[in-house]
Amino acid sequence: MGEVKHILLAKFKDGISEEKIDDLIKGYANLVNKIESMKSFLWGKDVSIENLHQGFTHVFESSFETTEGIATYISHPAHAEFANEFLAHLDKVIVIDYKPTAVHP
Amino acid sequence: MGEVKHILLAKFKDGISEEKIDDLIKGYANLVNKIESMKSFLWGKDVSIENLHQGFTHVFESSFETTEGIATYISHPAHAEFANEFLAHLDKVIVIDYKPTAVHP
Numbered sequence: 401m402g403e404v405k406h407i408l409l410a411k412f413k414d415g416i417s418e419e420k421i422d423d424l425i426k427g428y429a430n431l432v433n434k435i436e437s438m439k440s441f442l443w444g445k446d447v448s449i450e451n452l453h454q455g456f457t458h459v460f461e462s463s464f465e466t467t468e469g470i471a472t473y474i475s476h477p478a479h480a481e482f483a484n485e486f487l488a489h490l491d492k493v494i495v496i497d498y499k500p501t502a503v504h505p
Numbered sequence: 506m507g508e509v510k511h512i513l514l515a516k517f518k519d520g521i522s523e524e525k526i527d528d529l530i531k532g533y534a535n536l537v538n539k540i541e542s543m544k545s546f547l548w549g550k551d552v553s554i555e556n557l558h559q560g561f562t563h564v565f566e567s568s569f570e571t572t573e574g575i576a577t578y579i580s581h582p583a584h585a586e587f588a589n590e591f592l593a594h595l596d597k598v599i600v601i602d603y604k605p606t607a608v609h610p
Contacts, residue, residue: 404552407512407564409601429608444603447509447572450579452600459512459603467552474555495557496514498549498564503534
């Protein structure tokens with residue numbers, strides 16, 4: 401079985417409370433329970449020291465078994481409802497999907 | 506043991522050959538053999554369908570046990586040599602580190 405990772409980088413708008421951010425993260429995580437093709441969810445705050453993070457403050461990683469599973473997720477009503485709320489609180493967002501490949505040089 | 510993920514999003518400059526990109530990816534992967542604190546390396550091309558990838562074409566994920574391990578990696582001569590070569594071929598780059606947290610809603 402393959403794996404496709406769905407990475408979202410977020411910068412929340414100024415003035416949004418930590419409580420609201422926590423609520424949004426819980427809402428994101430809860431999509432695992434609502435959308436069958438979404439297999440896992442991880443998140444974390446930026447702890448980088450190189451100053452190449454371009455202002456992004458949070459990383460979200462979810463995983464799927466296929467790119468079709470991501471398409472199903474995107475078009476799912478639970479995702480649409482969450483995304484409307486979530487994106488309204490973001491200043492910047494990048495979403496990129498990839499099939500992780502290991503290299504053994 | 507904790508884990509810290511080091512995520513790099515890249516957009517290669519126009520006109521760089523696929524062979525050169527392959528070489529650069531192998532060079533990146535080979536840092537695992539040169540820098541003890543770097544525990545794993547994965548990469549993949551963008552396969553996203555939402556058009557929120559902002560032109561980024563490749564994702565690289567490496568992992569470390571601590572943020573200090575990332576600092577050691579960044580200051581390592583093998584990293585400095587590779588980064589000089591790699592960054593010269595990039596049009597855009599974002600680097601962000603995070604400690605992945607699972608949420609069980």
